[in-house]
Amino acid sequence: MYADAEALSQEACTLAFERISRAMQSRRRAVVVLSGGTTPRECYRLLAEKITEARIPANGFLWIFADERRVAVSHPDSNEGMARRLLLDRIGAPKHTILSWRADGGDPAACAQRYRDEILARMGTEGKPDLVILGMGADGHMASLFPEGRAVLPDGREMPVQTGIPSETAAVYRAAENEWRLTLCPVFLNRARTAAFLVTGAEKQAALRQTLKGNPSTPAAWIRVEETLYLVSRDAAAEDAPADFGGNIRFA
Ligand code: 6PG
Numbered sequence: 001m002y003a004d005a006e007a008l009s010q011e012a013c014t015l016a017f018e019r020i021s022r023a024m025q026s027r028r029r030a031v032v033v034l035s036g037g038t039t040p041r042e043c044y045r046l047l048a049e050k051i052t053e054a055r056i057p058a059n060g061f062l063w064i065f066a067d068e069r070r071v072a073v074s075h076p077d078s079n080e081g082m083a084r085r086l087l088l089d090r091i092g093a094p095k096h097t098i099l100s101w102r103a104d105g106g107d108p109a110a111c112a113q114r115y116r117d118e119i120l121a122r123m124g125t126e127g128k129p130d131l132v133i134l135g136m137g138a139d140g141h142m143a144s145l146f147p148e149g150r151a152v153l154p155d156g157r158e159m160p161v162q163t164g165i166p167s168e169t170a171a172v173y174r175a176a177e178n179e180w181r182l183t184l185c186p187v188f189l190n191r192a193r194t195a196a197f198l199v200t201g202a203e204k205q206a207a208l209r210q211t212l213k214g215n216p217s218t219p220a221a222w223i224r225v226e227e228t229l230y231l232v233s234r235d236a237a238a239e240d241a242p243a244d245f246g247g248n249i250r251f252a
Helices: 005-027 041-054 079-086 106-125 202-213
Strands: 030-034 061-065 067-071 131-132 150-152 158-160 171-176 179-183 196-201 225-230 250-252
Touching: 005 196, 005 225, 030 079, 041 079, 061 079, 061 106, 061 196, 067 079, 079 202, 106 150, 106 179, 131 202, 171 202, 196 202, 202 225
Parallel strands: 030 061, 030 131, 131 196, 196 225, 225 250
Antiparallel strands: 067 179, 150 158, 150 171, 171 179
16 A cells, blocks of 8 residues: 555556566557546556666557546547646657547547447457556546446447456447546457556545455456556555455555
8 A cells, every 4th residue: 555646656657667678678669548537647647757867769669548538639638638647748659559449529439439440450359458558446446437328339229337247348338427438348358468557546445445345336446457456545545445356456
């Protein structure tokens, strides 16, 4: 557990850099899935510095976004826009290394289809992301898999947001907010070699506890990969949280 968000961000950056370096050394490519929100921002800023210092070739990355809002990249709410400002533009990421949802307009299911097709074209049906960086909502959502959301798959099928969504991508409608989101789904996210949740804020305590317990109605609990890490600041960790869960689930 980390004293505060700053300490967590520094450790998250170190972890991300280690996993990226490992991928580059063994496969000469690092596939990284980035989340939006506020928690990962400082990690992204620090990571840009480390990647630049280490002269890691910007050509060697494939950057994927865990989710996106239906806005232009230039919009302040865009997850891609935030990642570009803090990380991708600062390392000079070439256009072909950035997989954009191009989410600003058009049919949400068609957008999810296009992103799925692009991921499959770049990674094949078995391709493994090297690192997935995730946040966690107070309601237990991760990416844009909101417990109350309604998922629309690329082929048009509709279903409640659930762990078994049979697609790498989906559009999610949130009735209360009258908002569409685009999101990756566990089918793809759970192929990752490493998934790292960055969790700060007392309001996340309950969601974190349900996630670690594996509560099936908590979307963040649906992520279990080869190495599932939870980087948690003290204010987000409940007093009774165990220090380690054994296996590949642990506080980093
Ligand atoms: C987004 C994120 C979302 C985020 C959580 C936590 O598009 O906002 O992908 O899933 O990770 O809402 O957000 P914070 O880090 O701001 O608490």
